[in-house]
Amino acid sequence: MSMEKTLDKALLSDWIAAVTSGGWQVHGPALEDGIWTFKPVAASVDLDYPNVKQAPKDFAFPQREIFFAFEHIKGEAPRLKEVKPEAPQCAVFGVRPCDGRGAVRMDKVFSDNVNDPYYQERRKNTAYVGLACNAPPSPTCFCKSVGGSPVSSEGMDILLTDLGEIYIAQAATKTGEALMAAADKLFGKMGAADKKQLDKVHADAVAAPQRAVKDAKGAPAALKAGFDSAVWEEMAKPCIGCGICTFLCPTCHCFDINDEMTGMSPLKGQRVRTWDNCQFPDFTMHTSGHNPRETLGTRLRQRVSHKFRYFHENFGMLQCTGCGRCVSECPVGIDIVAVVNKVAEHVA
């Protein structure tokens, strides 16, 4: 880390003000109607919170994105009008390490082999100011076993660590350095004592017990071997086929493209991208009416295999970051940790 400094907690609001006047829209965790969400911050923000209910992937990948508008007058060539994303610069404060690592995986999908201008336009205008987890924010956390860490700065522009009275701010990117430089005088030098305390907090966080995928490294091979296993249908038995697991997930990125009509004569409307969901029955429905993933077991297999096998085959890393949302929020208790462990057990 090139830039490591201390920030008095009382000065957080001044820093946010400085970032705001630098042209950034600052977002931070807010409790609204009983759920934590990232909301635009007016003055200051309390970073003492567990984690947001829904992963912050929508900053770069909103649930609804308009691609272009069209109009087709009979007998004439269809007219298209490109719609560029309105992407203000957003600095998101309080992103947890699992979600930072989620952003890295989303980048792979939308920037590695493809060029998705909508995503990239939004992504380059988004900065993540992460917050290390001194203690696991939820009993369903399992980031360590999937290669992450509660203090990881992967995907972050800055990582904050709470040391009680102060934060340690560690810049991880040029953008992060610039955000700190914007209010240079607010930050203090990190002394040896601070460093020692930081290392201790980080070491304790890493040592805190978590649930675990038993053999994450072996998961891609195990899932490949267990593709036809009967355990999929068995484990999916209580599944209700809703979209909670995927919509809350920091790395689920499947989408659907539809034309939303605004007029019928002439034909007029817009083409929009919306999140889609491999657990819905129409996700793989063919135009013929055939559905290759008709059962809930095949859909559960798809989601778990995407996280722990296919993504690994494509990008060399597990897609799951262990945030535990799909585990804690599943209405019927389907548990991705238990599922991966069970499949591995069956093929062993």
Place this chain on the structure above:
Amino acid sequence: MINVQDIRDTARDLLAKGEVRAVIGWRAGSRGMAAEPCVVTKPEEADSLVWDPTCYHNLALQLVNDRKDLVHSKKTATAPIGIVAKGCDARAIVVLLQEHYFKREDVYIIGVSCENSGVLDERKVKAQVGGFAPSAAAFDGDNFSVKTAKGDKKLAGREVMADRCLECRTPFPKENNTAFGDDKTGREFDAQFAALARFEANDEAARWEFWQRQFDRCIRCFACRSVCPMCFCDECVVDSIEMKIAPETTAEEKANRIRWIERSAVRSENATYHMTRALHLAGRCVDCGECERVCPVNIPLRLLNTKMEREAREAFGFDPGASIGGPSLVASFRDDDPGEFIR
């Protein structure tokens, strides 16, 4: 208090004698305290069944899924299917029977009474135990006991019970083949429709301010629909997957395809979805409260459904889930139905 072993023994017996081909019930979950729905098919698995205040799920949904599996795989059932059912589960089964979704003899209902208790509301529990989610929960007369990392704790029933249970009048599954626990029908913890009445005291502007916030927040994960035993349509009005596209299908035909509700999770579409669902459940919803429990963004869906329930009761004298033989709410009428609003 129900001895869970009685439920297990009954299930084992039924399976062993071949009187049922499976028993739908709850087993311990792998994360935290919550039980999870399960389908037991072998007598020796019957001991995995549990009965505790985390048996939230309306298992009638599993009956619907079982029926769908049979129909889709073109199989005929070899024997009835058994199901462990709470009061609300049994009411849902009654509505399904009323709608001829399956026949009474297709189901063997092992009723369990919630007696003077009900299921927990995890949000309330978490608030009470201060962030340390319990690892197990049990009935304790009118109250609950939970195991947490900091040791065992007793929780007052009224404080942590789900709202739906506080308002419930029929904790005993009246429709059953065999039942355990005392019949406490008519018990009253909280006035029925209390939350509804409080909300309705708001004026029109405040009501819309409230609901637009809820509709804006919806992410359209459809958990409310998926978890509902009454939402059994093979194709929901929001899915619109019925249109088959052929090479000769024109752009106009595709554009004119009826889409009542677009996929975009925006206010207008979300509002239409939730209101349509409420209307489709009018006279069918048994207030099991599952839709509200599973909503990841805390939309108070019970308000919409209980509004319809109270309206059906007050305007039309209709009580959903009360009897198998009766007509459905919107396929029947009375000469003296209110009509003053019509010009």
Place this chain on the structure above:
Amino acid sequence: MSEQTYEPKIVAFLCKWCSSAGSDLAGVSRIQYPANATPIQVPCSGSVSPMYILSALKKGADGVLVSGCHIGDCHYLEGNYLARRKLHLVKELLQFVGIEENRFRMSWVSAAEGAKFAEVVKEFVDDLRPMGPQEKLKAKRA
């Protein structure tokens, strides 16, 4: 849109056996009434799905009218009884979420009641005009 030029748009679902003929009668009798209603003929008021009403509001209708045969006069014997019950629930639900009571209206108008049809539409328009455009349920599309 300014106060003066705002004209409420009404979608009117009219039973073909009565109200639709009633609207024709209003026309051929040269009864003057506002032209704000777009009629959609339906086989029976009982065939009007709540979805039609929500959909009309979503597509930007300022008001929705459902008009059928008087009780006892249904061509299909009980369609209007069913409509009365079903649409009572729609009316209640709309008000419950905070939609103005006057956005939705129902009437019984027979084929002989051209004057009544004109009156129903006129009253509806008079009630809708001061409320301004219906924005609550209208889809906002760029």
